[in-house]
Amino acid sequence: MDIAEVLTLADELIFAKTGKHLDYVQEAILRGTLQDTTYTQIAQEVYSSPSHVRNVGSQLWKILSKELKKDITKTNFRAVLEKGIVYNYQSTIVENITGENVTVNKNLNICREKVRSPKTPQNPQPTAKQPHIDLDDAPEISTFFDRTSQLTTLENWILASRTRLITILGLAGSGKSAIALQLIPQIQHQFDCIIWRSLRNSPPLSALQTDLIKFCRGGAPVPAPEEMATTGGLPLQYLRSYRCLIVLDDVQTIFSSQQLAGNYKQSYENYGTFFKQIAESCHNSCIVLLSWEKPREIAALEGGDKNCQTLQLNGLGESAREIFTEKGLAESEKWSELIDIYRGNPLWLNTVAAAIQDLFSGNISDFLSYDSLVLGDLEYLLHQHFQRLSDSEKQVMSWLANQNKPVEISKKPALLELSPSDFLKAVESLRRRSLIEKVHSCDRTLFAVQRAIAEYVKTHIL
Incomplete structure (x- = not known):
């Protein structure tokens, strides 16, 4: 049995018992155990504390011991596999903790062949699990323009650098939501949970955290308020036990108007503590903020620290010409001038292109002939x-x-x-x-x- 089979078996057993698939930390513990690595080494790999990894491991061995009817620990797990103990169970329908009936394949045959290292190219990696995804709050994006370099930057931050807090900053219409939605399919199989929430209605932090915890727990009851308070809100164990990608849109709505950028509304200051905690604490997850303005904590946190990064989303380049093609504008030689005037902002260009088509039959020269720049609906x-x-x-x-x-x-x-x-x-x-x-x-x-x-x-x- 190679590591792919071990992970598949463990995933089925854990799902039968808990109603949840192996999370990122559990999988790292199994891999590390088969490679004779310590909890401290595994903790470094998953950016967590040794004590947390040890606690997760203890629960994991208890579940596997009960399901396999064999006393299993980190110390003897590999030996149990190598002894060639054979268990033959039939496929069984069981009720997991969420009340769902699930079919678990318990036809298991552990052979005497030594477990191979995952580095051995003879065997494929296990099939990627489908993450639990909730994008109900995300806007519908019909067109996405070329943002290849920015997408590469975001992917590297999230997957390679393990950045914990990312801010995508830009004016309304610059494409913040679009790039985040384009990114998700590219990296979704690296996460257990992906959730998108808009702050457009300025929810109190406690309400947002309750919602996020409920999602992470698969709808199970959330901890008591006093437990939430002792951990500053969203308990970090959820961000450690599950690899979560959380996108918070419209972050500017929790900031005050008529004040300098990034100053929180009264009673919303705890969001700043929350963002700081996300960046500075050890966990496996990533929170992405989409905002018109930068939270004031971010500037101090991002100075050379890979745990906090900001992507300034500027306008499109020549790829914005697609907008004018779709709107049927004439005089393609003047398209670059329009892109420059409106700095490639996709929404601005769509708005202006629609006005040129409606008022000037698509003739850009007539539009530009006015003494002052025509703003039209851009004023709003x-x-x-x-x-x-x-x-x-x-x-x-x-x-x-x-x-x-x-x-x-x-x-x-x-x-x-x-x-x-x-x-x-x-x-x-x-x-x-x-x-x-x-x-x-x-x-x-x-x-x-x-x-x-x-x-x-x-x-x-x-």
Whole structure:
């Protein structure tokens, strides 16, 4: 019996007893035991503590002992297999803990052949298990544009670097949800549970965590509130026992308006503690935040630490031309100019392309002939961002929108009624909102505002 058969057998036995498949830690314990590795070594592999791995192992051996009617421990598990003990059970229908009837194949024949290392190429790896997935809260995405490099970055962070907390940051319509949905099928077999939740209605942290725990437990009752409180909310054992991918969308809704970016609404400050705990604690899971603005904890956590990363999602390049093809726009030689003006934002380009087709019969030259940039329905989209700004940010945006070229911020502009400290805080906050761009020129760092955003500012803020 090779390691693939051992894992398949163990998975069936665990499922018969608990109604759940082998989780990531249990599988690592079985693999490690067959390779004579210690709990400490296994813990390092799964980014967990030795004590947690030891506790999971103890429960695992108890279940296997009961099901195989043989006293099994980490010490003797391999020897039991190598002795060639034969168990012959018939396929049986059993009721698992969730109340479901499941068929478990108990025709088992353990041969005397020594268990092979999983590194031996003679035998295939076990068939990937289907994860438990809930994407009910995810938006429906009909079109996905080329984001190959960003998808590769996210996949490397999650699978290779084991990053625990990832923020995908960008303006409304930039494609944050689309890239997350595109990523899930590529990595789903590496997880036990995948869940997508939107924070659009600003749920209290306790409600969100109760929902997440219930999902991890397969609908079983959640722990008592006092148990939740002692662990800061979502007990880490769930993120350790199960390899979970949790996507939290619309994170900006838990932040206050008219304040600097990333400041939580009253009574929502515990989200910051939660995010910090996710990044700093040992576990096997990954939480992905989709937001217009960066939580204030993230900047401090991500400095060179692979456990916390941020992907700034900028606009599309030439792949955005698909939008104009679909909308039937003429003058393809001017498509690149439109992409540049609206910085490749997919939603913005769709909105503008629809207006050009409707008002100008698809003629881009007529659209661009106006003295000022036509925003149309983009005004509503941008208004959602600008109603969140503090007074100091509005002052800085007004100043930047009137500059003809990127500018330095080494000195505070004299015309702004802000202290140097407040000026720099406002610039940093606007960067965290993706409303201003950083431009590198030789050895200098300059800042600028996108043309469409500048037009909005001149119309609505000045």
